[in-house]
Amino acid sequence: MTTLPLEGVRILDFTRVLAGPLCTMLLADLGADVIKIEHPKRGDDTRQWGPPWAGDGTDAQSAYFLSVNRNKRSLTLNLKTEDGRALARELARHSHVVIENFKIGQMAHFGLDYVNLQPMNPRLVYCSITGFGQTGPYSQRPGYDYVVQAMSGLMSITGPADGEPYKVGVAISDVIAGLYAANAIQAALRHSETTGQGQYIDVSLLDTQLAALVNVASNYLISGQTPPRLGNQHPNIVPYQVFDASDGQFVVAVGNDGQYAALCTLLKRPDLFHDVRFATNPARVQNREILIPLLQAEFKRHPVGYWIERLVQAGIPCGPINTVAEALQDPHAQARGLIQQTHLKNGALVSLLGMPVHLSRTPAEIRYPPPALGEHTEQILQEVLQLTASDIEKYRTNGAI
DSSP, X not given: OOOOTTTTOEEEEEOOXXXXXXXXXXXXXXXXXXXXXXXXXXXXXXXXXXXXXXXXXXXXXXXXXXXXXXXXXXXXXXXXXXXXXXXXHHHHHTOSEEEEOOOTTHHHHTTXXXXXXXXXOTTOEEEEEEXXXXXXXXXXXXXXXXXXXXXXXXXXXXXXXXXXXXXXXXXXXXXXXXXXXXXXXXXXXXXXXXXXXXXXXXXXXXXXXXXXXXXXXXXXXXXXXXXXXXXXXXXXXXXXXXXXXSSSEEEEEOXXXXXXXXXXXXXXXTHHHHSTTTSSHHHHHHTHHHHHHHHHHHHTTSOHHHHXXXXXXXXXOEEEOOOHHHHHHSHHHHHTTOEEEEEOTTSOEEEEEOOSSOOSSXXXXXXXXXXXXXXXXXXXXXXXXXXXXXXXXXXXXXXXX
């Protein structure tokens, strides 16, 4: 059996919804033992975020929960009880990482913040994910993806140039924060292994979304000009956008002058390459309002399939605008093995998105399906804390688990 990169790393996961669970799922895919701490009655909020559901009746699992909770074990703890908090502290003593996304001050109220846990486990890596971070004038505000998309400037550059700002169709600020958190945790684990010193990681949705503006933010910092909303066009590259064919729409993404020359050859319009207004990318950016209608008139002559076939043959980046169903059913997506199947505890066979990166020596796989609420409570308490069946029953009776 292949040893995975993070095998032997135990993560105590107090997160719910999306950013934190995505982070811990990626670490679990890489072999970490992720213990998902959930409320004994409610569990993760997203367990109720359906339809659609997998399975039937009380054992049904929401598609939302299934999307970010594979390869984890679920343990229920009532942190409002002293016994529940005591069990959490003992589990933290035996863990390498604690991650949480409560509002600021909540984990301190439980006695489960970094200040309280670090003395008992000096190697501990502790990560907090919040909307706005642990410091700054907005730190006490609740943070939601939609709000962060608005405040970060992302919505100001998304949507039609002459229309209202749009949010991205997925909770992208949560996704980005989860990715940054997973990367930071692995860096901190490396430091902990080499020095014996843990550390605290402060991740905010707003910080990470601002960082994800990359070249658009850099455009502003260098020029001092507020980036405009360009719809489906690119601020720095032309032509790089949606075009209309005779039967639908598709994307052309010309990334350099060589590709533009090939495009002009394909269109039998060498004049569009030799014209000094369009010969270089900076010139095309400056004169996009002249060039784009000329290209659009050519693309309107034939259907999408005609253009995709010929553009691919010419080495010009392009693609159809797929629905989600079309994208997931595409032969290339199928060949890459991203969609995998597993059986839930309730017996339902479900298809899930697997790990999107391929490691040649330690490939990730779905080792465990997303867990039922509290599915592994007894197993974890016996394995990690060496509790007996009678000990566990006492905790269950007094409402701690």
